[in-house]
Amino acid sequence: MSAHGHETDLHDEESHGSRKGYWIGFGLAAVLTAIPFWLVMTMPLPARATAFVIMAFAAVQIVVHMIFFLHMNRRAEGGWSIMALLFTVVIVAIALSGSLWVMYHMNANMMPTQDMRQMG
Known part of the structure; x- marks a missing residue:
């Protein structure tokens, strides 16, 4: 004391x-x-x-x-910081993988660019 x-x-x-x-x-x-x-x-x-x-x-x-x-460790705040960390990791993984998936498919499925002079 x-x-x-x-x-x-x-x-x-x-x-x-x-x-x-x-x-x-x-x-x-x-x-x-x-x-x-x-x-x-x-x-x-x-x-x-x-x-x-x-x-x-x-x-x-x-x-x-x-x-x-x-x-952040296992002892801090009775383990709640680890729960917050796991939640954050899951959200970041979903956001990153979803963004990469969308960008990949947009790149793969885009129409090829055409020369505007050939369109007329």
Whole structure:
């Protein structure tokens, strides 16, 4: 118990992070940004492979941000943060896959462009 009658709670210290945790998160985020930037600028891989590598780095960076900056773990808020995370992941997956599906089918099913001079 502290002088004010409140317990000192180590859980609050863990849930808000530490300076070391923020620096680790910052370093990981910087590296996970710099590598895809380098890949785009130098193009050492084919375009499709570069796109997949960038998406993988983006997914890893999302996890880094959730752990080091949003402090999401199994213990936080009695597990509700994990439920919110799962809901968000499902919604984002539906939105992204639906968008990609629509764009693919629009591209595949579009009428070929015709030269307007040939139409008259």
